[in-house]
Amino acid sequence: MALVRFTENLQRHIHCPDCRVTAATLGEALNNVFEQHPRLRSYILDDQGRLRKHIAIFVDGRMLKDKTKHDIPVAKNATIDVIQALSGG
Amino acid sequence: MPLTITLGTRKGLFQFRKASNGQWQSHAPEFMAEPVTATLHDTRSETRYCALNLGHFGVKLHRAKPGQPWQEINAPAFPKSDAPDAPSVEQIWTLAASGKDQPGTLWAGTIPGALFKSDDHGDTWHLVESLWQQPEREQWFGGGYDQPGIHSICVDPRNSQRLVIAVSCGGVWESIDNGASWTLQGHGMRAAYTPPDQSDNRAIQDPHRMAQCHTSPDTLWVQHHNGIFLSRDGGHNWHEIAPVEPSSFGFAVVAHPHDSNTAWFIPAIKDECRVPANGELLVNLTRDGGKTFTALRNGLPQSHCYDLIYRHAFAVDDSGECLAFASTTGNFFVSEDGGKHWQWVSQTLPPVYTTEISHD
Numbered sequence: 001m002a003l004v005r006f007t008e009n010l011q012r013h014i015h016c017p018d019c020r021v022t023a024a025t026l027g028e029a030l031n032n033v034f035e036q037h038p039r040l041r042s043y044i045l046d047d048q049g050r051l052r053k054h055i056a057i058f059v060d061g062r063m064l065k066d067k068t069k070h071d072i073p074v075a076k077n078a079t080i081d082v083i084q085a086l087s088g089g
Numbered sequence: 090m091p092l093t094i095t096l097g098t099r100k101g102l103f104q105f106r107k108a109s110n111g112q113w114q115s116h117a118p119e120f121m122a123e124p125v126t127a128t129l130h131d132t133r134s135e136t137r138y139c140a141l142n143l144g145h146f147g148v149k150l151h152r153a154k155p156g157q158p159w160q161e162i163n164a165p166a167f168p169k170s171d172a173p174d175a176p177s178v179e180q181i182w183t184l185a186a187s188g189k190d191q192p193g194t195l196w197a198g199t200i201p202g203a204l205f206k207s208d209d210h211g212d213t214w215h216l217v218e219s220l221w222q223q224p225e226r227e228q229w230f231g232g233g234y235d236q237p238g239i240h241s242i243c244v245d246p247r248n249s250q251r252l253v254i255a256v257s258c259g260g261v262w263e264s265i266d267n268g269a270s271w272t273l274q275g276h277g278m279r280a281a282y283t284p285p286d287q288s289d290n291r292a293i294q295d296p297h298r299m300a301q302c303h304t305s306p307d308t309l310w311v312q313h314h315n316g317i318f319l320s321r322d323g324g325h326n327w328h329e330i331a332p333v334e335p336s337s338f339g340f341a342v343v344a345h346p347h348d349s350n351t352a353w354f355i356p357a358i359k360d361e362c363r364v365p366a367n368g369e370l371l372v373n374l375t376r377d378g379g380k381t382f383t384a385l386r387n388g389l390p391q392s393h394c395y396d397l398i399y400r401h402a403f404a405v406d407d408s409g410e411c412l413a414f415a416s417t418t419g420n421f422f423v424s425e426d427g428g429k430h431w432q433w434v435s436q437t438l439p440p441v442y443t444t445e446i447s448h449d
Contacts, residue, residue, distance in 0.1 A: 013146060014161075039161065043146040046177035047166040054145040084145040 002029050002074055006040075007083040016040050026059060027070030029080055044082060056085040090448040092406060094413045096421065097125030097443035102139055105421075105434065106449075113423055113434045119159065120151075127401070129184035130447040131210075133192050138211060140164070140181035140197075148178050148199075152211050165197045165205035165214040176201050180234075183401065185242035188249025196268075198239030202229055202256050206268060217268045220254075225273055225292040229259035232295045232314065240400055241299035245306045245323075253309065253324040255299035260291045261311070261324050277327035281315045282360075297340045298400035299324075303407075305349035312342040312354055312400070319379050321349075330379035335366035341403035341414060348409065350378040353385075353428060355398045355414060363397050370394045372412075372428050388431030389422060396420050401443040415441035 001020040023029035034041040101118040127140040150164040187194035204217040229237035245251035261275035295314035302308040316337040317330040338359030345351035396416030403414040415421040419438035
């Protein structure tokens with residue numbers, strides 16, 4: 001199962017523990033997390049389901065360059081880190 | 090009744106109450122370090138609302154019912170769309186309560202320029218499509234922000250079905266059917282920032298802030314990008330007030346709740362400069378419907394002052410006696426005699442976006 005981890009800076013706003021989810025793509029992994037924690041969705045995605053501008057995602061240590069590509073495959077035991085981008089100040 | 094003054098700042102929500110020694114004192118800040126963009130104390134249910142704009146994590150809305158802690162509730166959000174440039178709420182810019190006959194109804198004005206309505210005390214929100222679909226909206230543009238925004242919502246105290254809203258930059262709009270349909274009003278406003286043949290285009294006017302007299306709701310004041318305007322017919326027609334010294338430019342205006350000839354403005358040098366003229370902070374008061382103005386300075390800094398007062402950072406209480414405003418540089422002033430004397434309550438706050446006065 002993939003491991004999804006969230007920045008500590010998000011923890012002070014909303015409960016978001018590490019989650020293990022079964023997913024073939026990044027989008028599936030995030031959606032599975034949001035099903036467990038519905039309010040978390042709006043912290044990561046905007047009204048249209050786009051990744052927020054100042055959120056950065058790393059899959060197995062590699063930063064997602066194209067933030068619109070949620071359909072990238074993820075390995076069975078991938079680690080997905082969701083953090084705040086420094087561009088947000 | 091004791092007053093509470095609530096300040097929404099770049100770094101949290103601060104409440105001030107008057108101590109027994111007569112001094113205004115701050116309580117421990119709430120939402121420490123979070124940018125607060127709008128507050129509402131809904132007197133119908135004694136419920137408080139606080140809108141945040143978290144830099145990384147988006148727009149959030151919190152609610153505190155009487156005696157209860159803050160709780161996050163759903164924030165207004167645009168419906169899903171397949172369009173590549175489909176909108177997302179960037180900021181809740183203003184919150185307003187409807188009348189007592191619609192106890193659960195709230196309005197939210199946002200950037201981009203949309204109006205949202207809730208009929209259940211903020212549990213759920215929906216986009217007011219009737220305004221969003223107006224063809225003139227295509228002409229709106231941002232003023233100070235990249236996108237246009239709705240910053241003023243005046244609910245008619247006589248009839249909550251009637252709303253007048255102001256948009257930067259998109260003019261003044263009226264609904265007489267609780268938001269089901271809208272009419273572009275604002276006849277008489279003037280835009281000096283467009284080609285001359287567009288200056289009277291009502292859909293591109295930049296009212297910075299609109300304030301309504303509570304007991305004479307057809308009296309509306311606007312601090313416009315180009316000066317001060319007054320309407321005596323509920324926002325349909327506007328009369329430009331003759332230039333006021335030291336400047337007719339500014340953002341903040343409050344209307345006396347019971348005297349339709351009285352309003353207060355805080356001037357700044359236009360356009361991009363946006364600091365007090367000569368470094369002297371003052372409040373301009375008119376008591377005769379804009380014919381004359383008096384500069385109120387007593388207690389305000391009169392040298393080396395570079396404070397700007399944002400459009401939502403000036404408030405008046407229900408009596409018209411207590412006024413409060415706070416600035417981009419964290420200064421906070423209160424007057425309890427209609428502006429004759431000002432108490433410099435704090436010099437060390439974060440930049441202030443909103444000021445609200447409420448009775449405990």
